[in-house]
Structure formats: C-alpha cells, structure tokens
Amino acid sequence: MSDKPVVIGVAGGTGSGKTTVTRSIIQQFTDKTILMMEQDYYYKDQSHLPFEERLKTNYDHPLAFDNDLLIEHVKKLIQKESVEKPVYDYKIHTRSDEVIPVDSKDVIILEGIMVLEDPRLRDLMDIKVFVDTDADVRIVRRLLRDIKERGRTIDSVIEQYINVVRPMHLQFVEPTKRYADIIIPEGGQNHVAIDLMASKIKTIIQEKGN
Numbered sequence: 001m002s003d004k005p006v007v008i009g010v011a012g013g014t015g016s017g018k019t020t021v022t023r024s025i026i027q028q029f030t031d032k033t034i035l036m037m038e039q040d041y042y043y044k045d046q047s048h049l050p051f052e053e054r055l056k057t058n059y060d061h062p063l064a065f066d067n068d069l070l071i072e073h074v075k076k077l078i079q080k081e082s083v084e085k086p087v088y089d090y091k092i093h094t095r096s097d098e099v100i101p102v103d104s105k106d107v108i109i110l111e112g113i114m115v116l117e118d119p120r121l122r123d124l125m126d127i128k129v130f131v132d133t134d135a136d137v138r139i140v141r142r143l144l145r146d147i148k149e150r151g152r153t154i155d156s157v158i159e160q161y162i163n164v165v166r167p168m169h170l171q172f173v174e175p176t177k178r179y180a181d182i183i184i185p186e187g188g189q190n191h192v193a194i195d196l197m198a199s200k201i202k203t204i205i206q207e208k209g210n
C-alpha cells in the first residue's frame, strides 16, 4: 500500500457534531497518527475590513473559504511536507496573527461544513463522511455553543440562522451528502459509527506497515 497519508473528509451541517465525532476518533490514536485540519481555519482573512463589515459576510457560502490555500496545504501534507495552518478567531470574524506549524501524519481528517462541496477537495479524499443530524438539534447545539464559545448573543445566532445559515445549508451543504461513502446519524454520541471509523483507520494504518 502507498506510504502517502490517507485523507478523510468529514462534512455535515453546522452543529451536526463533525468536530465532536472527529475528536472522538482521534482520541483512540496517539498524537503521531492523525492530523485534524479544520476548514473553518481557512475562512478568508478579513483583517483589512472594519469589524462592522465583517459582520455582514456570508460565512455559509463556498466563497467565504480560502479553499485554494486549504488545497495547497492538503497537497503538501499528502507529499509529507509540513505546513503553517492559519488560526481563525470566530469572535473577531477573521484570522488571528498566529499560525500553527503542522507536520504531516498517516491520516489527515479534513473537517468542515463544505469540505465535500469543492470537487478539488473531494478528489484528494480517500474516504468521505457526512454527519447527518436533524436541523432542530443542530440549531439548539449551535445556539449553546456560539453563546458559550464564539462570543454571540441569542438574537444574533437566531437571526443569522434564519436568514443565512439555513438557506445556505439547503443550497450548499445538504446536497453534498450524495458524495459521502458513509453517513453518520446524530454525530457525537454515535459510538458505533465512531468505533467503526476508528477500526477502519487502524486497519489502514496496519496495512501501511506502521
């Protein structure tokens, strides 16, 4: 089998549990085995715009992401090269000044709402996963998370969800389910699916002779 890293894409709507699923899988491995690459870290830099302007950006449109940079980085990681991953700050709606140097690993998990939307990204993936959680559950999870972790108010989360997130999800995220090899219902607490994914990854790593 090839020595190149295995690339796994994990897509799904906001609040579906993509991050939770991915972290649960990673917990079953050592630090050296799996690298998590968050598409959110590749939102376009908006530091040139005033804060008020950044509030108007549609963060649920494919053009909000700097996929060119993400693709460049994933290609480098596949070639076993290191990259400098940007860091995104949801509270200020732009990248922070720091970058995180990351080395390539045997398995790269690429996680984000629209990782299955761009055919160039899909082409780099060996396994495509879609975390499928009902919209009512997702909005409740997002509400709690965004208030606690992303500096938002109840009103701002609801307004953004109704006017932008929901319609964009139906247009750009939900249709990408058709590209998935595996659909994981409910996300974070689906231990059966998480264990199956971890077993598959262990098999892949064993086949690579590590």
Ligand SMILES: Nc1ncnc2c1ncn2[C@@H]1O[C@H](COP(=O)(O)OP(=O)(O)O)[C@@H](O)[C@H]1O
Pocket (backbone or CB within 6 Å): 012, 013, 014, 015, 016, 017, 018, 019, 020, 021, 141, 142, 144, 145, 186, 187, 188, 189, 190
């Ligand atoms: N099965 C679950 N039960 C309860 N809360 C969950 C579950 N899965 C995820 N969460 C919580 O919901 C929020 C969104 O989950 P997250 O994994 O960040 O979703 P995503 O990455 O798809 O946006 C987080 O605060 C997380 O802790």
Ligand SMILES: Nc1ccn([C@@H]2O[C@H](COP(=O)(O)O)[C@@H](O)[C@H]2O)c(=O)n1
Pocket (backbone or CB within 6 Å): 013, 014, 015, 018, 040, 043, 059, 060, 089, 090, 092, 093, 094, 112, 113, 165
């Ligand atoms: N400045 C930003 C950037 C993104 N968002 C929202 O994040 C969602 C994607 O992240 P998940 O962890 O929920 O998958 C997306 O739906 C954007 O609306 C934001 O609110 N502000």
